Amino acid sequence: DAKTTQPNSMESNEEEPVHLPCNHSTISGTDYIHWYRQLPSQGPEYVIHGLTSNVNNRMASLAIAEDRKSSTLILHRATLRDAAVYYCILRATTSGTYKYIFGTGTRLKVLA
Amino acid sequence: DTAVSQTPKYLVTQMGNDKSIKCEQNLGHDTMYWYKQDSKKFLKIMFSYNNKELIINETVPNRFSPKSPDKAHLNLHINSLELGDSAVYFCASSRGQGAGNTIYFGEGSWLTVV
Numbered sequence: 001d002a003k004t005t006q007p008n009s010m011e012s013n014e015e016e017p018v019h020l021p022c023n024h025s026t027i028s029g030t031d032y033i034h035w036y037r038q039l040p041s042q043g044p045e046y047v048i049h050g051l052t053s054n055v056n057n058r059m060a061s062l063a064i065a066e067d068r069k070s071s072t073l074i075l076h077r078a079t080l081r082d083a084a085v086y087y088c089i090l091r092a093t094t095s096g097t098y099k100y101i102f103g104t105g106t107r108l109k110v111l112a
Numbered sequence: 113d114t115a116v117s118q119t120p121k122y123l124v125t126q127m128g129n130d131k132s133i134k135c136e137q138n139l140g141h142d143t144m145y146w147y148k149q150d151s152k153k154f155l156k157i158m159f160s161y162n163n164k165e166l167i168i169n170e171t172v173p174n175r176f177s178p179k180s181p182d183k184a185h186l187n188l189h190i191n192s193l194e195l196g197d198s199a200v201y202f203c204a205s206s207r208g209q210g211a212g213n214t215i216y217f218g219e220g221s222w223l224t225v226v
Contacts, residue, residue: 032211043116043202043217044155051212085153091211100215102155 004088009107012078020073020106022088027068032091034100035062035073037084044087044102047073083110115139116218118203124224125193132189133221135203143167144186145204145215146178155202161186162209193225 005023012018024033034049048055048062050071055062061074075082085105118135125131137144145168146158160168164180175191186205190197200220206213 030211034214036215041220043204043219044215046214046216049212049214087155091213100157104154 003101004090004103006086006088006103006106008104009109011109011111012075013111014080015077018075018078018082018108020075020086020088020108021070022072023070024088024090025069027090033062033064033068033071034089034091035060036087036089036102037082038087038105039081039084047086049091078108078110080110080112083108114218115216116203116205118201118218118221120221121219122222122224124226127193127195127225129193130189130191131193131223132187133201133203133223134185134187135218136185137203137205137216138184139205139207139216140184141205141207141216142183143206143209143213144180144183145206146186146188147202147204147217149200149202149220151199159186159188160209167209190223195225198223198225 032049032051035047036044037047038044048060050062063072085107087102087105089100116137143162145160147155148158149155157170158172159178161180177189180186200222202220203218204215206215
């Protein structure tokens with residue numbers, strides 16, 4: 001199964017941009033890159049996903065390296081409510097079935 | 113309206129008991145999942161159903177038996193509960209199985225086996 005590597009934790013000041021990196025050097029050509037986040041005592045929540053091109057939505061931006069071996073989730077202005085564990089996930093296919101392989105994620109701490 | 117709802121939210125039970133966790137989604141999705149998050153916070157897929165058919169079974173002990181009476185429901189029944197079953201169980205759903213599909217998670221069911 002394709003794996004992702006993320007820093008265990010990061011800190012950011014409120015109102016500042018945050019860049020959360022993810023390495024996925026074993027990504028295959030058909031793997032989508034998904035980002036989810038999990039707030040305390042809640043289920044994971046979708047943030048963004050992409051395949052090859054950079055993506056933007058109301059929550060964040062996703063920058064994907066040209067070789068697709070790494071990506072960066074960008075929160076443009078961190079708020080206290082963005083404090084969560086952020087998971088970078090490859091939507092992997094195994095024998096025709098798709099499943100998410102969650103890693104350990106990055107715990108983002110936002111400082112007021 | 114809650115998109116993926118699961119009950120109960122909290123469950124404390126003794127070893128050896130049998131318990132069920134129910135899950136319902138009102139998103140009209142075809143695919144549903146059960147994930148387990150252990151004390152170290154690792155999220156691992158347990159089962160996936162598509163149109164009521166089992167498509168993923170991740171070497172889960174056969175004490176765990178999912179049941180999907182219809183596309184909107186995926187219940188998890190656990191027999192002979194063990195201490196190691198204590199975890200948070202998340203139900204989820206997606207429109208389909210494709211790699212670009214977004215998965216929507218429920219809020220979790222905290223199971224404690226004593």
